[in-house]
Amino acid sequence: MSLGNLFGSSGGAHIPLGEALIREGLINAMQLAQAVERQNQAEAQGHSLPLSRVVVESGFADKKDVLALINRVYGLGATSLTDDIDEQLDPAAKGLLGIRIPISVKLSLTLAVFLLTIMLVLSYFMLKRQANNLYRESVKSGKISLGYFTTEAKIPLVNDDTLRLNSLIKEVTQIEGLVYAIIAGRDGTIKAHTDLSQVGKPLVLPGRIGDVSTEGNISYFKRRLINNEQILNVTAPVEFQSKALGEVHVGISLDFIQDRIGKEKVFIYVMTIIFFLIGMAVAGLLGTNFSRPISKLVVATKEISGGNYHHKVNFRRKDEFDDLGKAFNYMSHELWLKSIMRESFGRYVSTTIRDLILADPESVWLKGNKSEATIMFADVRGFTKYSESSDPAVIVENLNEFFDVASKHIAANDGYIDKFIGDEVLAVFGGLPDYEGDHAVNAVKAAWDMQQELMQRAENTTNPVLGRVGASINTGEVVSGNIGSEVRMEYTVIGDTVNVASRLNALAGPGKIVLSESTFGRVKDLAATRMMQPQMVKGKSQPLQPFEILKIHGKEDGPAPEPIPFSGEGIAAPPPSKAGPAAPPPPKTRPTTVTDQSAETASGGTSPTPQAPKKSA
Structure with missing residues (x-):
């Protein structure tokens, strides 16, 4: 999508969205160029990405800031970048001046204007050609009349027989368009005239227009009569035995030609209007026949999109x-x-991973990627004993209720479920391209909200699973990618961060949330915690310092206080597996349980500094 399609209105002016983003200081010119390039790449793959979304997903600007700019500059009321902002920003999509013109009307008008133009052009050339033809016919008719007069007037002119000469003129004056005919003698005296009152007078032809043209012994010129009528005067000499006896003048009306042309114009204009209306009707039928399938396709497209x-x-x-x-x-x-x-x-597969795989199956990060993420494990305490004494159908139903609650809060906090392992949930926050927000904070919020809802449900239901869920969270570097064989693969995360999160889960009692030290460092202002007994875990040479969440602090609560120190002593041995017996404590140390620590804290005991176990001799 080009920037030209992303216009919005501000006080009657249209400003490109990219220009508005730069003007407000949300992005720079280089970032805009990168966003447009990514937009073009998406279009080449058949995906349509609004510029606003590309800018946010590329991390160039905050989503809230972009929405605020769009609503302020363009006067919109968009609440998210998934709204159809492009259509609201683009007045050109609605047609000229905001008016939507159906394609049938456009086709009708186009065809009608085309027909009208063709007919007017043809009419012009036809009328012009007809006028020339009539003029030539008039000249030809005058020549014929002159030929008749010059032949028949010779003897009467020799004999000075004016009666016979006027009879000749009377015979031809019935020709259409012939205004006058004059026979003059050698001395220029009129011998015969269509107007008998002019006989015997000197020949005078006033009102000449333009030059005299000649063709052989025939000459002609235009003249205007007193009544403003235009005349073509054609003249030829009358000779007998090479002696000039006089001359003949014939006047042909040019207004007669214009009258004929005017009548033809009316006829042509009437026919033009008739054909124009017929063309409009035909074009309308064609346009409707053409646009109706398109309208059906538009309806079908909306149905499909729905x-x-x-x-x-x-x-x-x-x-x-x-x-x-x-x-x-x-x-x-x-x-x-x-x-x-x-x-x-x-x-x-998680919907997040599903969408990423379907969007770009060949992406490199799907094949293997190292990134920082936060891992959360949540499972049911004492599930093995519970499952041995319960009906399988009830077990599945109760577990699914737990999984539904967990899935809801994990997704609500921008995490995704990697897998379900028996009664355990493995969730991942972060570790994906273009991940927004703090994954550690999101994981802690998801775990806290999940536990709150599970405990509330546990008080109002007979499902014993809901009140027995413990959660653990660890933040660190993980390796993610498609792992498996050609027969079956799954997108998952592996690494020491995942293993530590799994080991810490054994320390989380029912309804509790245990954090690793790395996660605590990211959320210490959000969560009120207490330090638990340092813990040895399998695969680690040094003890880990776990933290238990006591409360999540909101904005109104202010920053969380420092964690409550651990009041016991020593380091706990690695926790047992879910199916195995408790591991023996390290030599010469006494592991202090959560109950012991709580009791000592409640009785006002001190919190001695944890000491490393003494080595055996």
């Missing part, structure tokens, strides 16, 4: 639209199959 993959389009026409309809129905069927696969896939 999840109705069974919606079909049936055009029943033998053209490209029928092919398009069949292709659309095939696409909707394929989307339905993929949606089933996607939903089924999401039941066995």
Whole structure:
């Protein structure tokens, strides 16, 4: 998507979103170029990403700041970047001046204007050609009349027979468009005239327009009469035996030609309007026939986008639209199959991982990536004994209730479930590309909210599992990627951080949350804690310092206090596995349990400094 498509209105002016982001100081020009490049790459792969989302997902600007800018500059009311902001920012999408013009109307107008233009152009050239033809016909008619007069007037001119000359003129004055005919003698006296009152007077032809043109012994010129009528005067001499006897003048009306042209114009204009209206009607029918399938496709697209993959389009026409309809129905069927696969896939893989895999299956980070993440384990205390004495169907039902609560709070805090292991949940926070927020804080909030809801449900239900869940959290570097064989693979996390989180889980009693020292360092202002007995764990040469969460501090509570020190002494031995017996304590030390420590604290005892176990001789 280009920046030209991301316009918004501010006081009547249109400002590109990228320019607004730079102007407000949220991003710089280089970041904008990178965002547009990523946007173009997504479009090349068939994905549409708004610029606002690209900027946020690339970590160039905070989501809240971008939303605030969009709403302030463009006067929108967007609440998230998933809203259709592009359509609201782009007035050009609604057509000229914000008016939506149906394609049938556009097609009708286009075809009608095309027809009108063609007919007007043709009319102009046709009328011009007809005017030239009529003019030539008039000249030809004048020449014919002149030929008749010069032949028939010779003898009457020799005999000075004016009666015969006027009879000749009377015979031809009935020709349409002939205004006058004049026969003048050698001395220029009018011998015959269509107006008998002019006979015997000197020949005078006033009102000449332009030059005289000649063709052989014939000359002609235009003149204007007193009544403003334009005349083409054609003249030829009358000769007998090479002696000039006089000349003949014929006047042909040019206004007659204009009248004929005017009548033709009216006819052509009427026909043009008729054909224009017919063209509009035909174009309207064609436009409707063309736009109706498109409207059906728009409705079908909205149905598909709403999840109705069974919606079909049936055009029943033998053209490209029928092919398009069949292709659309095939696409909707394929989307339905993929949606089933996607939903089924999401039941066995975290939706977060599912979406990332489907978006870019060949991504390098899916093949192996080292990153920082926070791992949370949560499982049921005493589940083995409980499962031995309970009905399997009830066990599964009770466990699923626990898993539902855990899944809800893990997802709500931007984590994802890596796997369910029996009665245990392994959740991961962070470790993914473009992860937003503090994964350690998110993990602690998720665990706290989960335990709060589980304890509330435990008080109002007969499900014994809900009140027996312990959680542990550890932050550190993990290796994530697709692990498995060609037959079956899963996206998971491995490494020492995961192992430590699993070992610490044995220290979490029912309803409790245990943090590692690395996680505590990230959330010490959020969580009120107490130090537990330093703990040896399998695979570690040095003891770990676990912390138990007592309370989560909100903004109104202020920063959490320093952790309550451990009041016992010594270092605890590695905790037993869930199925195994308790491990013996290290030599010459007495592990202090949580109960002992609590009792000593309650009685006002001191908190001696933890000491390392003495080595045996």
